[in-house]
Amino acid sequence: MALAPLSQQEIDDKLAELPGWAFQGDKLTRSYRLGSHFAAAALVVHIAQVQDELDHHSDLVLGYHSVDLSVNTHSVGGAVTEKDFGLAGRVEALARTHGVKA
Numbered sequence: 396m397a398l399a400p401l402s403q404q405e406i407d408d409k410l411a412e413l414p415g416w417a418f419q420g421d422k423l424t425r426s427y428r429l430g431s432h433f434a435a436a437a438l439v440v441h442i443a444q445v446q447d448e449l450d451h452h453s454d455l456v457l458g459y460h461s462v463d464l465s466v467n468t469h470s471v472g473g474a475v476t477e478k479d480f481g482l483a484g485r486v487e488a489l490a491r492t493h494g495v496k497a
């Protein structure tokens with residue numbers, strides 16, 4: 396099935412299952428706090444690996460002890476799709492393995 400933009404209701408329903416994630420502007424967003432700058436950088440590298448595997452790539456901003464992520468789907472004009480939520484679920488599971496709490 397072709398990728399389609401999700402409705403606001405669909406986005407809200409999916410966000411209810413993803414604590415910490417938000418819909419801001421036209422993107423799904425999440426901010427992570429880590430125990431050190433190096434730990435944050437390690438999470439960025441691990442996220443990049445998953446994003447290449449999925450062939451879907453968020454913007455990633457590495458800060459001091461922090462990682463800020465935002466994603467939408469370029470191929471449907473920058474709307475949020477199932478692909479963005481698929482990525483969000485994978486990243487969230489990954490963040491747990493880096494010691495991030497829900």
Ligand SMILES: C[C@H](O)[C@H](O)[C@H]1CNC2=NC(N)=NC(=O)C2=N1
Pocket residue numbers: 450451452453466467468469470471
């Ligand atoms: C050719 C390649 O599959 C596409 O350019 C992919 C790569 N990563 C992507 N990432 C995001 N966020 N949106 C896309 O539409 C997208 N498209």
